[in-house]
Amino acid sequence: MATIHIDPLEKRWIWMVGGMVVIFYAVQIYYAAVHNLHPPSNVEVIDSAKLHLSEEFAEDKLGVKQEADGSYTVTMVAARYGFYPQEISVPANTPIKLRIASFDVLHGVHVPFSNMNTMVVPGYVSEVHTQFVKEGDFPMICNEYCGLGHDYMYSKLHVTGAKS
């Protein structure tokens, strides 16, 4: 069998890279197993083209709703170029369930200083559970490139102190 010549420096880096990959996987598996951190994995299909005609994501159904158990459900739509409703208000230290769907292309939702961060894939409903611990005004940012107006795609989130 013919052998190929690999420079010792190159060989060393192949091992380095291999080692790094193993470390990254180990870190992910550790956090997933020990701290129960994993990407949102809600699989629920919806027809994005008919989103405005659907029951849940109809224009007058969007926004913040309090549930019987005191938690909140936030229903939103991501569409080029914004999150609708454009401004929402939720209490701090209260369980929040965000349900969001895309009206057109791939979007993302990210709220800085929180673990709210998910992709919004057309054809699917994304669901994230979280609690905001810090009061204040935060932007809700699109972090998946969605078109020429992507860098203008954000909305306002107010986290209020009083638990109403």
Added chain:
Amino acid sequence: MKANNMENKIVLSVAALAAALMMSPVMAAEHAAMATKGPSTNVSWTAEQMRFVANGDKNRGGQLNSEMFCASCHGDAGVAPTGNWPSLAGQRAEYTFKMLKDYKDGKRHGSHSAEIMQKVTQGMSDQDMADLGQFYASFDLPALPTGVTFDAAQADMSKAVIKRGDGKRLVAPCQSCHGSNGEGAVTDTPALAGMPPEYFIKTMQEYKSGARANDVYSRMRLIAKTLTDDEISQMAHYYAGMTAK
């Protein structure tokens, strides 16, 4: 049979135009109240719907344009004869289709001209709408109607918002959706280039007041609400001047 059908349509259109022109404000208010319920449009851009509009027959659309008297306000070749009607030349077929559908369903309302169009569209089939859409889409973007001019100084002033938007007001640049040449974009974002300023301002003011509400998820209404009257006027002149030679 076909000729008969066409005759019916002409009679209907004439009757509709006459009725609309005589319509009382009470009826207009009733219409507006009826249409505010439910979704802002019944049109959804599924693959089948897009294919249906794409297969519209522009030649038949051209016939309808004269037989249904569209041409009396929108011109023989989609260029409005005066500044208070929209030019439709070069307009996206999907946009024209959606508007006609929205008029027919009572979803686009809030002005006298919308009342006229609501009447005119009652006798139209989906096929008519797709055909008209393809007819207007077959022309280049329109020049301004004869006698209508634009103000280059005002056009210059609007460039900041049109090209850069305004993040503080959550306003994306106009051109990120409507195209850098004002040509519109998929699926139903309308072309704006060559639109008479008078009509542009009227439309934006209707979005601003909420009188026109057939934009899904209020996307245009939310933007229009943040714009000043001066800004709207400046944008009107920018888009009006876009097709000037």
